[in-house]
Amino acid sequence: MTEPIRLLLVDDHPVVRQGLRAYLDLEPDLEVVGEADDGEQALARIAETAPDVVLLDLKMPGLDGQGVLERLADDPVRVLVLTSATDGERVPAAIEAGAAGFVYKDIDPDALAAAVRTIHAGQTLLSPSAMRGLMTGSSAPPEPTLTPRERQVLGLIARGQTNRQISRALGVSEKTVKTHVTNLLRRIDAADRTQAALWAVRHGIG
Amino acid sequence: MTEPIRLLLVDDHPVVRQGLRAYLDLEPDLEVVGEADDGEQALARIAETAPDVVLLDLKMPGLDGQGVLERLADDPVRVLVLTSATDGERVPAAIEAGAAGFVYKDIDPDALAAAVRTIHAGQTLLSPSAMRGLMTGSSAPPEPTLTPRERQVLGLIARGQTNRQISRALGVSEKTVKTHVTNLLRRIDAADRTQAALWAVRHGIG
DNA sequence: TCGTCCGCTGGTCTTAGGACCTGCGGAGCA
DNA sequence: TGCTCCGCAGGTCCTAAGACCAGCGGACGA
Incomplete structure (x- = not known):
């Protein structure tokens, strides 16, 4: 060290x-x-x-x-x-x-x-x-704006769910979940779902 | 907000x-x-x-x-x-x-x-x-007993690090990190690193 | 001495995850 | 009308992750 x-x-x-x-x-x-x-x-x-x-x-x-x-x-x-x-x-x-x-x-x-x-x-x-x-005197940096669905998916990630589990929970295909995950990762600037989950916890989501 | x-x-x-x-x-x-x-x-x-x-x-x-x-x-x-x-x-x-x-x-x-x-x-x-x-009145938290190394690895997972990043941080092979991850997942009954990270957050590790 | 635990590392293998391509239809707005 | 956003879903492809096999040496205790 x-x-x-x-x-x-x-x-x-x-x-x-x-x-x-x-x-x-x-x-x-x-x-x-x-x-x-x-x-x-x-x-x-x-x-x-x-x-x-x-x-x-x-x-x-x-x-x-x-x-x-x-x-x-x-x-x-x-x-x-x-x-x-x-x-x-x-x-x-x-x-x-x-x-x-x-x-x-x-x-x-x-x-x-x-x-x-x-x-x-x-x-x-x-x-x-x-x-x-x-x-310009604007206030603190704005939060990334997730779509309602992305936020929902993020909440489930923050409970440790896999894409498969999330797809079943939401009644959509796993492919759709993956799309939302890819999109939300980019929005919150996270490299993977683990970082996303931690982000969610810090921001009171899920 | x-x-x-x-x-x-x-x-x-x-x-x-x-x-x-x-x-x-x-x-x-x-x-x-x-x-x-x-x-x-x-x-x-x-x-x-x-x-x-x-x-x-x-x-x-x-x-x-x-x-x-x-x-x-x-x-x-x-x-x-x-x-x-x-x-x-x-x-x-x-x-x-x-x-x-x-x-x-x-x-x-x-x-x-x-x-x-x-x-x-x-x-x-x-x-x-x-x-x-x-x-039972025991003093320390009766958590699953992680080895010192497992705990350390878990702490880094809880910061969103990949196995590769952790191996570099600790100066060991990625293979070694994977072994610790596999072991700690079993100990804390987590299916994957995301769940492990969330567990760590809940237990004040990392 | 032997067994257990620990940390380290190699191997093989499967698959979940994610990037990036695509497209559809619906809603809202200029 | 055209554009953007949204949610949905298909495809291909690569790789990180994790399970499970193995083994080494060191420390410790019976």
Whole structure:
């Protein structure tokens, strides 16, 4: 097993830090090595703990996230910006200042862990549609829209049913079920039914 | 999007409530509408806020979790008992008194959110072997005994990984992974990896 | 020593699953 | 009318998954 990714959590709300720590520390390849509640403290902790990735809220009293980013210009640490829909307008400047990506604070824990790994691996977490959405001030990313039938099939997948079982349950051919499965996998960006089932559980379907 | 599931958190330790709230509130379909640190306060909050689901610690000063359950006999609210391995002997009585399920306090956030959704959907979170083990007063959950390796593989399945991906993550052959999968499927009585993943989620693995 | 469990790995074989091609009819809308 | 979406279903094809056969060495306990 390789060294865990070392994380610093920077947010002025203890509740948020606690919540983040509670589930990030459960990931075996992630390790929270410190917390900070403002920009100055963040810089001090970064110097002390040399984290790989900083999860950084932009909106903080005193030295804010943008200020931190500007002072980290020559530091190899990767910064993942934690943002909310109402803070979207700060993100482009943060990216300009060197942040490697951003996520919404309401991101689910799996996706946050994945985001951390992605930027730690040297990639960035930006998509033109996401940037565009932020700049127009639109709310959180929309959920994929499944057709009623796809949703139904997904619900049955999330109960562990095979295509054969689903076809019998719905009174259609197995071929039809396969078609719905193929379509819904593409919509929710899942590679297979197992991932689809997990997605369904996370989204309260089935 | 449907209405979020409204939650009340009941635990005498502020730290626990805070941590729970921090990550449950991050789930878009869940909303923490209140907290209470003992049974009396819990009943008052339930009356005020009409939550869908109560996360309830059994062991509290004054009116405890069991007392709350007994007074909620005619309330439609669903109760998810938060327990620890050392409190296991209280669970059967709590279930008898109307709790819809129980989870261990060290459950990971995904599994907890899934548990909440499951009981909100009207299901229960009980397995005969889990109940049997609890009734005999054993400490650890009496789950099917997976070997350490099987458990590890199951955890990765529960993240949606393929056998190939798992073999790379663990540094073993795909053949070895398949063997572990075959063995763990038999142990947990699952027909395929999708069912195994769902089982893992329900049991706080991965 | 022997037996069991564990983790590792090879082999063979079948089939469920999924991608991607196709097309039908119905509904709704410009 | 034409287009899109939806649900339904056929086809071909490949491969991941899983069952079941086998065996190795190490650790542990009777």
